[in-house]
Amino acid sequence: MEGVPTANRDRASDEPDGRVTVSAGRGLPGRGTTTRSTRQGDAVSAALAATNAFTSAQELHAQLRADGQPVGLTTVYRHLQVLADRGEVDVLRLDDGETVYRRCATGSHHHHLVCRECGHAVEVAGPEIERWTEQVAAAEGFTDVAHTLEIYGRCADCVSCP
Amino acid sequence: MEGVPTANRDRASDEPDGRVTVSAGRGLPGRGTTTRSTRQGDAVSAALAATNAFTSAQELHAQLRADGQPVGLTTVYRHLQVLADRGEVDVLRLDDGETVYRRCATGSHHHHLVCRECGHAVEVAGPEIERWTEQVAAAEGFTDVAHTLEIYGRCADCVSCP
DNA sequence: AACGGTATTGACAACGGTTTTCATTTCAAC
């Protein structure tokens, strides 16, 4: 009756990493678009590579500007989108509506332990969880199953300053 | 460095259910505000009680209007907010940004198996999951831990019509 | 049954994050 749109945020990347230039040999355009290498694209990728915290587009934008590498907000959004489509970055939608991104080391399926204060995140794998969710879904007759699981808390570093 | 705001959506309700009128005996205002019983408030609660699917404020608004029980969109949002604060409804933020609500039977902590197509949801409890998340968090030195876990798929009813 | 104070309502404006638009700039193949 009602209708719940998209939802879920899984994905397992194939392409290993870093600023691909794709063949570009001739006709076919690159996978998730973005073929050329540009100062802005490199800056966004570098900024993401420099932190292990989940970061929002606006934060990256401000950070890059502060670092003397100004990149248009629109452009930041565009690159994040492409990277996300390619599975090169993980995406999290926070409860306050902000979308945050993170370049994860693990290419395979995993979840996160995220600090509410600083965004610092740890990648965690839980085979038992995967098994459990599939089991539950199957038992209820659901197909085409995916799941989201994130753990939020205060990291050790943030415990000091209240 | 960056900063991840709120996040997480747990909570265990105390008040069993339905349109409370709270003492109102004299001074103190009701918990999550909303003390009087009104046509609009009843309509929103009834609409939520009538479905087991996660529904958005806008959907409820349209539905109520269609049912000949027009309620202002702002008012719908307000009641949903209050119900959520009271823990009488569960809240889910979908990846497309919409927030959906559902009156759950279980008052205690649980997760959901949600149909991407129709919003139909099943409440599922996973003690092992709870244990696992706490374990992981503790191992990494995280405190004040909470987690979100939802399973998305296509329910059996939605498999028929592609 | 009428009153009166206050909680509630709802049309409309404002918000905040994200996406579109489109003229301009940059890239890289020739």
Place this chain on the structure above:
DNA sequence: GTTGAAATGAAAACCGTTGTCAATACCGTT
């Protein structure tokens, strides 16, 4: 160097949600 296509970015549009505030509806009291 020339050139066509991709990338950029300022500004406007979007969209779900929240704030504003005058008008209205509840409900205990008279």
